[in-house]
Amino acid sequence: EYNIFLKELDSRIEMLEKSATPNFLVVPSYACNLHCIYCYEQTYMIKGTTNIDPIKMVDIQFDRIDKIMEIYENRYGRTNDDIRITIMGGEPLLRCNLKTIKYIFMKTKERNYTIDIVSNGVDLNHYIDLFNEYKDILDHIQITVDGIKEIHDKRRIFQDGRGSFDLIMKNIKLAIKKDILIVLRVNIDETNINE
Numbered sequence: 001e002y003n004i005f006l007k008e009l010d011s012r013i014e015m016l017e018k019s020a021t022p023n024f025l026v027v028p029s030y031a032c033n034l035h036c037i038y039c040y041e042q043t044y045m046i047k048g049t050t051n052i053d054p055i056k057m058v059d060i061q062f063d064r065i066d067k068i069m070e071i072y073e074n075r076y077g078r079t080n081d082d083i084r085i086t087i088m089g090g091e092p093l094l095r096c097n098l099k100t101i102k103y104i105f106m107k108t109k110e111r112n113y114t115i116d117i118v119s120n121g122v123d124l125n126h127y128i129d130l131f132n133e134y135k136d137i138l139d140h141i142q143i144t145v146d147g148i149k150e151i152h153d154k155r156r157i158f159q160d161g162r163g164s165f166d167l168i169m170k171n172i173k174l175a176i177k178k179d180i181l182i183v184l185r186v187n188i189d190e191t192n193i194n195e
Contacts (some may be wrong), residue, residue: 146187155191
């Protein structure tokens with residue numbers, strides 16, 4: 001009976017996962033302006049340069065998203081649920097990615113989807129005008145702050161070892177002042193759990 005129960009449960013979970021409203025990750029780059037001590041994404045960094053235009057890469061990603069949505073809608077019908085594009089990386093909000101991020105917002109708006117962003121907040125101030133322009137589709141920006149300044153500045157550092165706390169806090173305050181929803185994330189381990 002236990003094995004039958006597990007098979008039925010597994011079958012139900014699989015059915016729910018297959019029919020769940022799709023949500024998509026768009027990664028403009030794995031490059032980052034921080035060198036956090038616990039970062040696993042550095043293993044994804046591709047050495048050297050690429051000749052692929054980032055705008056073309058976004059077009060390829062949205063082409064795939066459109067095909068997935070077509071298959072989904074043929075199988076389950078049109079959904080009234082919120083389709084979400086999560087922009088992440090590396091650090092997607094690098095200053096040099098502004099044109100690409102704007103293009104992602106444009107492609108997302110064309111489809112009436114919603115955007116959320118996972119960012120370290122370092123270059124957030126360069127994106128405030130863009131976020132105001134697309135307030136209707138931007139749900140929130142998730143920014144990581146690993147505790148108080150003294151702890152954070154030992155963990156989330158620039159390449160030269162400088163801490164990032166003050167700059168990130170300044171940018172968070174600027175975003176909140178402009179009515180942009182910020183969701184804080186904290187990576188917790190034994191070095192910062194007490195703070």
